Amino acid sequence: MSADKKNSEIEDKNMDQAEAITNKDATDDVESEEEKPLFNSGILASLFDKATKVGVKAKRDQSALNTEEIEKKARSNMSNPEGVTPPHQLRLAFLGGGSFGTAMSNLAARNGCDSTLWVRNKRTVKSLQRSRVNKKYLPGYTLDERLKYEHDLKAAVQDKDIIFVAVPSSAFRETLRNIRPYLTGQSIVSLTKGMEKDTFSLMSDIIEQELPEVNFGVMSGPNLAVEIMQNMPSASVIASDSEFLRHAVQSALHSVFFRIFASDDIKGVELGGALKNIYAIAMGMAASYNVGENTKAMLLTRALAEMSRFGVASGANPLTFLGLSGVGDLYATCSSELSRNYRIGNMLGKGMSLEAAIKKLGQTAEGVNTIQQVHEKAMKLGIYMPITHALHAVIYDDQAALGVALHLMESGFRSDVEFVMPHEYSNEALNAKITAGMPDK
Ligand SMILES: NC(=O)C1=CN([C@@H]2O[C@H](COP(=O)(O)OP(=O)(O)OC[C@H]3O[C@@H](n4cnc5c(N)ncnc54)[C@H](OP(=O)(O)O)[C@@H]3O)[C@@H](O)[C@H]2O)C=CC1
Ligand SMILES: O=C(CO)COP(=O)(O)O
Structure with a gap:
């Protein structure tokens, strides 16, 4: 059976099971205006603005105006992951044409976002445009026809709302330096799970060092790229200090196959990955x-x-x-x-x-x-x-x-969960007893 056919069978099966979940999910995740008005303002700000620290803050107060209409749009966006293009598309760039950048940009395109995958190799871009298959990293999976491909970095990132970076950690700093001249308020989200060689910098450290003015987040979770391409239900975490960016990423990537949870512990989320x-x-x-x-x-x-x-x-x-x-x-x-x-x-x-x-x-x-x-x-x-x-x-x-x-x-005696019982106690007490020849009774 071809991967395409298998893919579409899995998708059909999943869609049936997921139909009910879709509506429930949208209701669960989108709370009422009274309960959580900032959700609406978050979506509003993210959809209409480039989410810079300054820009988002400035828009925050104005955003209560259209909450009802925006809530409708948010609901329709979330309950139609493969459906209509939302009236206000998020414009997203994904940098890095490996398996993860490809899988995530495809997910966003399927959700109706304006999604562009930037790949450093010109020939790969041509091949992607022709075949809609990433033959090197995700062979056998046809990508959404709405996904765009770009080799020119400036064209890829300019006028975007969010730039997702999915290059290996060894290329992360260089990539940020390369996009710096084209940044006019875009937010950055790291999809990279690693540490920079020799400096021990996490990707959030590198963003803060290279682009100190930029609003950013990190996304991490159990997200094997191939399973995402197979529409196996998965989930991830967006961590950011910016509520607006968290909501924008949730709105852009959430679907019946992919849930995005939120956190503000950037270091913890990044270190996990x-x-x-x-x-x-x-x-x-x-x-x-x-x-x-x-x-x-x-x-x-x-x-x-x-x-x-x-x-x-x-x-x-x-x-x-x-x-x-x-x-x-x-x-x-x-x-x-x-x-x-x-x-x-x-x-x-x-x-x-x-x-x-x-x-x-x-x-x-x-x-x-x-x-x-x-x-x-x-x-x-x-x-x-x-x-x-x-x-x-x-x-x-x-x-x-x-x-x-x-x-x-x-190796020595330890406590099981040291946040429950500090390991020094069990370790040192037992070691002392053994050293003193007194077995624990
Ligand atoms: N794959 C997965 O399931 C997941 C991966 N991640 C993380 O995402 C990051 C990327 O991984 P993944 O997509 O799997 O990697 P892959 O090995 O699949 O691909 C790496 C990609 O990065 C490109 N690249 C390498 N160096 C540079 C550079 N200097 N400038 C621009 N592009 C470059 C490669 O281009 P070329 O082909 O031309 O060499 C290739 O497109 C990693 O940190 C990984 O941990 C996170 C979650 C899941
Ligand atoms: O991070 C991943 C899944 O969440 C991918 O893991 P590998 O980089 O080991 O393939």
């Missing part, structure tokens, strides 16, 4: 040894403990790691061979060298760099990250994976 790649590599490696479900569950939950511990040390809210961008993405990426990080770990576990595994993958696996960054940062700051350090020892210091894993199992 970056850190889980480390553990996806670890899980891929563990899977190559045919470990059982108990082992996988232990790895996953101890990974979550490391992530939230590191998050707290970086100024994030630990509860964010219980959300979609934390445990949600950790679960998806650690469970699926669709994850490139998982596949890298699996290849390493089967004895392939790192260079050979990266070459064979031929796509972005952010975790390879993130392990190094987080290992160094954790050592420097004294953050307890045993899985990360162990993985670093296997990948970069050539230590045997099994020996390192056994050593991990032998």
Whole structure:
């Protein structure tokens, strides 16, 4: 069966089941004017304005005027993900023609937004325009006919409301510098899940450094690009200090197949997406040894403990790691061979060298760099990250994976959830008893 046909069958089936959910969703998510008037003003400001910090603030007070009409538009937009073009289209650019930029720009085009995918390679743009298939990164999936393609960066970003950046972290700073001359008030949303090599900067740090005046957000969650193309129901999180930007992104990308939840913990959401790649590599490696479900569950939950511990040390809210961008993405990426990080770990576990595994993958696996960054940062700051350090020892210091894993199992006594019982207590009390030869009764 062709991927197209399979795709359309899945879509038909999903549409039936989703019809009821659509209406419910729209009602659930769009609260009444009295209950939440800012929702309406958020949509209004985002639809009519470029959401600059200044611009949005200036419009905030005027926006109560047309709330009824806007609520109708918001409802109709949300309940017709594949339907009519909304009268006030959001104009969106997606930078990076890999699997995720392509999947998200396609989602926005299907939602009736004016969506443009920018790809650095001119020949790829021609091929996309001709075939509507991203042959290198998402072969077999036909893209929405309303999606536009652009090779000229200026043409791609000028006059847009929001610019989504979906290039690898290694190209993020350069991409922001390249678009800087063309920015006239557009908001930026990072879709990238990684850390910059050597600087340990997250993408939000880079945005603040390179474009300090720009209104921005980060989006992250369990979003394997292929599953999104297959219309498998998924969800993500938009984190921003700007309520208007959060609502604009929700309105642009929400559909019966894709829900967007909101957060204002930018660091937490971003760290969830970056850190889980480390553990996806670890899980891929563990899977190559045919470990059982108990082992996988232990790895996953101890990974979550490391992530939230590191998050707290970086100024994030630990509860964010219980959300979609934390445990949600950790679960998806650690469970699926669709994850490139998982596949890298699996290849390493089967004895392939790192260079050979990266070459064979031929796509972005952010975790390879993130392990190094987080290992160094954790050592420097004294953050307890045993899985990360162990993985670093296997990948970069050539230590045997099994020996390192056994050593991990032998490490000291810890509390389960250290936000419930601080680990110092259990660890130190038990260690002291053992050292003193007094078994715990
Ligand atoms: N794929 C997924 O499921 C998800 C990915 N992400 C994140 O999105 C980011 C991008 O990943 P993804 O789309 O998967 O990556 P891919 O490996 O699929 O593609 C990378 C894309 O970035 C382009 N690119 C690389 N370097 C540059 C540069 N210097 N300037 C402009 N474009 C460049 C590549 O172009 P070319 O082909 O010409 O080399 C290619 O189009 C990553 O941080 C990833 O973690 C987030 C959620 C899900
Ligand atoms: O982030 C992702 C899913 O949420 C994609 O993971 P990989 O980069 O490992 O493919």
